[in-house]
Amino acid sequence: MRPSCHSCRFHCLDRPGEVTIGDFWGIEKYSSIDPRGGVSLVLVRDDQEELIDALGCEMAIEEHEIPHAVNERQPTLSHPMLAHAGRAGFFAALQKKGFSRAMFEVYAKSFLRKFLPKGRRVSVKNSRNIAADVVFPDGTLLKNRLVQSTTDCCGCGTCSLVCPMGAISMERDNEGFVYPRIDEEKCTNCSLCEAACSFALDKKASVTKPGIRVFAAVHHDVKVKSSSSSGGAFWALASYALDQEGVVYGCSFDADLNPRHIRCETLSDVKKCQGSKYAQSDSFTVFEGVKKDLKQGKTVLFSGTPCQVAALKHYLKIKKLGIGD
């Protein structure tokens, strides 16, 4: 995970999107739904009655109380994930020895540790605060008006989109995560990039925010369910958007297995977005397309991580206000 994920503000019920989809871990404690093959956890803003109806058209849905979803089985709705104790060692080995060797070393170490007598085991703790300098492969440090340390940036790329001088490029650091590098010779100090950064907005996390309804949902079609990561909620929402003659934006793999956000006009395009891809996609490349579709009055379903959804909403907001265009 990128460092920003361990201090991210989206681990609460104050959701950036109208709908949040995840895995309903522990559903068997509260329901007779068969958990095999995955059950979707769907959080819907309570003013989105239409979306609840849309889900109900294709899925078996069951309403739940908030504590059924926010508990020790689903920790990411109440606090960020802790960074793995072997994280630093993994990335150090990755840079020197490559992926397979780095994976082997991390797993071998944690496996062998179990065989040491208790007194000889060095205590290693998972941690949340892993802020460090951003270092590029050429050895240069990244310190600019947007980023001072690794936890300042989620890599959403919005700053690079709004810069009127084309001064910002998204570049990979030593760990392989993208950050905005500013070409100071092109920069005119207009500050638009700072205004566009939704990740820097201060927003207090709340785990008791009212106005969210919680559902367990399972798609009626077994084929849809088996090609989805959870219960198939994304497919049901995408079908609804296409039925409205709308468009869907989601994350698919390109030919080189890089996760990329794409625009879908048909269910066969939507199929490419099914399944979780555990690497960061370049969602900002479709923000302009979303804006155009909305301007034409189309229904748009955008699916992405919470920081991508927040970034898109903030981008659309500042574009509407005319900043940075």
Ligand SMILES: Cc1cc2nc3c(=O)[nH]c(=O)nc-3n(C[C@H](O)[C@H](O)[C@H](O)COP(=O)(O)OP(=O)(O)OC[C@H]3O[C@@H](n4cnc5c(N)ncnc54)[C@H](O)[C@@H]3O)c2cc1C
């Ligand atoms: C990186 C990542 C971390 C997750 N962590 C959790 C978690 O901690 N707890 C939890 O309950 N659920 C988590 N999920 C969500 C869960 O794995 C399923 O994606 C979700 O339940 C949707 O499943 P589905 O059956 O409705 O649809 P699917 O058809 O499987 O839909 C997949 C959807 O995810 C989107 N997607 C896939 N990969 C990416 C990506 N790399 N970036 C942005 N969007 C992507 C696609 O656009 C599509 O809309 C995570 C998903 C991802 C991608």
Ligand code: SF4
């Ligand atoms: S919302 Fe973004 S920054 Fe936060 S945990 Fe998810 S991917 Fe990481």
Ligand code: SF4
């Ligand atoms: S301050 Fe303005 S010109 Fe400079 S990088 Fe940011 S947006 Fe671009």
Ligand code: SF4
């Ligand atoms: S706008 Fe996005 S990419 Fe740019 S600094 Fe903020 S979080 Fe990072």
